[in-house]
Amino acid sequence: MxxxxxxxxxxxxxxxxxxxxxxxxxxxxxxxxxxxxxPMLKLRLASFAHLVDINRVPGLDYIKEEKGTLRIGxxxxxxxxxxxxxxxxxxxxxxxxxPLIADPLVRNRGTIGGNVANGDPGNDQPAIMLALGAxxxxxxxxxxxxxxxxxxxxxxSTALAPGEILTEIRIPAPxxxxxxxxxxxxxKTGDFAVAAAAVQLTLGKNGAIERAxxxxxxxxxxxxxxxxxxxxxxxxxxxxxxIAEAAKxxxxxxxxxxxxxxxxxxxxxxxxxxxxxALRKAVQRAGGN
Numbered sequence: 001m002x003x004x005x006x007x008x009x010x011x012x013x014x015x016x017x018x019x020x021x022x023x024x025x026x027x028x029x030x031x032x033x034x035x036x037x038x039p040m041l042k043l044r045l046a047s048f049a050h051l052v053d054i055n056r057v058p059g060l061d062y063i064k065e066e067k068g069t070l071r072i073g074x075x076x077x078x079x080x081x082x083x084x085x086x087x088x089x090x091x092x093x094x095x096x097x098x099p100l101i102a103d104p105l106v107r108n109r110g111t112i113g114g115n116v117a118n119g120d121p122g123n124d125q126p127a128i129m130l131a132l133g134a135x136x137x138x139x140x141x142x143x144x145x146x147x148x149x150x151x152x153x154x155x156x157s158t159a160l161a162p163g164e165i166l167t168e169i170r171i172p173a174p175x176x177x178x179x180x181x182x183x184x185x186x187x188k189t190g191d192f193a194v195a196a197a198a199v200q201l202t203l204g205k206n207g208a209i210e211r212a213x214x215x216x217x218x219x220x221x222x223x224x225x226x227x228x229x230x231x232x233x234x235x236x237x238x239x240x241x242x243i244a245e246a247a248k249x250x251x252x253x254x255x256x257x258x259x260x261x262x263x264x265x266x267x268x269x270x271x272x273x274x275x276x277x278a279l280r281k282a283v284q285r286a287g288g289n
C-alpha cells in the first residue's frame with residue numbers, strides 16, 4: 001500500500017518541531033521511530049497532511065540515573081535499552097520486555113517514546129510504565145509531567161495535548177528488596193502479545209509486600225492498570241494463595257477483544273496465568289522465596 005500524500009518536515013531542534021506542530025495543528029503528526037506510524041499510513045488506517053520528523057533533534061537519546069530517578073530520553077532506541085547494563089541489572093522488568101518487542105530490525109529503529117506515546121494497548125512498554133509508576137515529560141508551550149496512570153485515555157488516545165511532544169520518561173529507582181518481571185505470550189516473532197503482564201513490587205523486612213504495581217498488555221482499549229490486585233497484595237506474604245488471588249483479580253480487570261489471537265475467555269485466562277508468572281518472578285528477584 002502507498003500512504004496518502006503528505007508534506008515531510010525535518011526538525012533540527014525541539015523548538016523547530018514545536019513550531020511546526022503549532023503551525024499545522026491537527027494536520028501534523030510527530031515521526032520518531034515510525035515503526036507504528038508508517039505501517040498505519042501505508043494501510044490508510046491514518047492520514048496526516050504533515051509529518052514532523054524529530055530524529056535529528058539532539059538531546060533526546062539517553063539512559064541515566066539521577067537523584068533516585070531513571071531518566072530515559074524519548075528518542076532512545078529499543079536496541080539501546082537492550083544493550084544497557086543499567087537496564088539489565090537494575091530494571092529487569094524492562095530487560096525482560098525489550099527482546100520480545102517485534103524483531104531486531106524494529107528495535108534498531110523503534111523508540112521508547114514512540115512505544116509509550118502511540119496509545120496502542122498492544123505495545124509492551126505502556127503496561128510496564130504503569131507497573132513502575134512512571135511519569136512522562138511533555139514539552140509544548142511549557143513543560144509538564146503526566147503520571148503514566150493518567151496518560152492513556154482510549155484507543156490511540158493519550159493525555160498529550162495538540163502541539164506537545166513527549167521528551168522523557170522518568171521512573172523511580174526501585175528501593176532495596178524490589179523486583180520486577182514481564183511475562184508475554186505471542187504467536188510468533190514480531191507479533192503483538194496475545195496477552196502480557198508487567199509486575200513491579202517491593203518486599204518489607206518481614207518478607208511481606210510493601211508496594212506493588214501491575215499492568216496488562218492487550219487487555220482492553222488502553223493498557224490496563226490492575227489497581228485492585230496491586231492493593232490486595234500490599235501487606236501480604238507472597239505465597240501461592242496470595243499470588244493466585246491477585247492474578248485472578250488482575251484478569252478480572254481485563255476486557256480484551258476476540259481476534260485471530262484468541263477468544264475473550266482465552267485471553268482473560270492468559271492474563272491470569274501470565275500475571276501469576278510475573279508475580280512469582282518479581283518476588284524471586286526481590287529476594288523472596
